[in-house]
Amino acid sequence: MGAGSTQTTGTGTADLLAAAGVGFGDEVIVPSYGTTEIADAVRALGAIPVFADIDATSYCLAPASVAEAMTERTAAIVPIDLFGHPADVTALQALAGARPLPVIPHIEQRPSESAGALQRRRSNAAYLDGRLTGVLTPRTAPGAEHRYHSYVVRVPGNGRPDRDAFARALRARGVRCSVPVTTPVHRMPAYARDMTDALREVRLPETERAAEQCLALPVDAGMTRRELHHVASACNALGGLLPYGVAA
Known part of the structure; x- marks a missing residue:
């Protein structure tokens, strides 16, 4: 997998995750505050969405929470630019250190604007x-x-x-x-039911x-x-x- 950041929208998220080498059993850190689109894309690859908390100001992934959620199985991070506020991609990239961990921002699809x-x-x-x-x-x-x-x-x-x-x-x-x-994604029945015991214990106070x-x-x-x-x-x-x- 190559390190770095690539912006993506819609179904392109799954394609870029696959291109980065994400596959069955890998963990991908995603936000729970938003729609199921990104978590669905992760699961479509056989990977496991791991939910991290958001920043109270931007509503985007909080780097500190992402750091706590990272394990040896973490294969990628997918932040979302929510409500028009950009995610802190630079801080998320810095979490990887020397490890080749891709950060793949998902940008909400919207009509072009002047x-x-x-x-x-x-x-x-x-x-x-x-x-x-x-x-x-x-x-x-x-x-x-x-x-x-x-x-x-x-x-x-x-x-x-x-x-x-x-x-x-x-x-x-x-x-x-x-x-x-x-309803945050981690509280939705389809995701809460499929979580492992460890992931089911996730606490996301800012998201809630x-x-x-x-x-x-x-x-x-x-x-x-x-x-x-x-x-x-x-x-x-x-x-x-x-x-x-x-x-x-």
């Missing part, structure tokens, strides 16, 4: 950043460039019950919103917390300032802000 649309989304995100007080707004890791495919906030309070009630209240006020990840608290708000490039103001006003009317660092 630079103007991207800038407008970022501008809309900045507008909400400066006005939202009822939720915890997204943060971008130092040096990273967020594309805001989704504007994902955290609803402070009592986890999933409060987040779901918050979402219902927003929808009643005409605000489009969605829960980006309802994100699944319970996160909500995606609209920042479409075509939104008007009036529409964005309505989103902010509706959110702010529903609750107060918990400062970062306070346990939810």
Whole structure:
């Protein structure tokens, strides 16, 4: 297997894993916060998806958790650029050291977009950043460039019950919103059932917390300032802000 990083999308993940020599019985470290697409691609090769936790800021694989999940059977790492925030590929590559361990980032497939649309989304995100007080707004890791495919906030309070009630209240006020990840992959029956005893004991606190608290708000490039103001006003009317660092 050759070391390094190659970006891939969709079904190309399985092809690149196979090209890197990943096969039956190998372990591939993947995130649980997201869809089953990557874990499915790993299993299609007869390999074993090993779930690592996410970073609380980027929602991408946390290098420290990946390091803890690595074993002699680890054959590759597949991070995902989630919601438009890039994974820390450099830090993940550094984990391999002298070992030839490929890092194969999976990029969400999306229609091509103009630079103007991207800038407008970022501008809309900045507008909400400066006005939202009822939720915890997204943060971008130092040096990273967020594309805001989704504007994902955290609803402070009592986890999933409060987040779901918050979402219902927003929808009643005409605000489009969605829960980006309802069930982490490692909690899905098809994966939990097939895990070995060791993998079944996996603890992913940031993944679980994100699944319970996160909500995606609209920042479409075509939104008007009036529409964005309505989103902010509706959110702010529903609750107060918990400062970062306070346990939810």
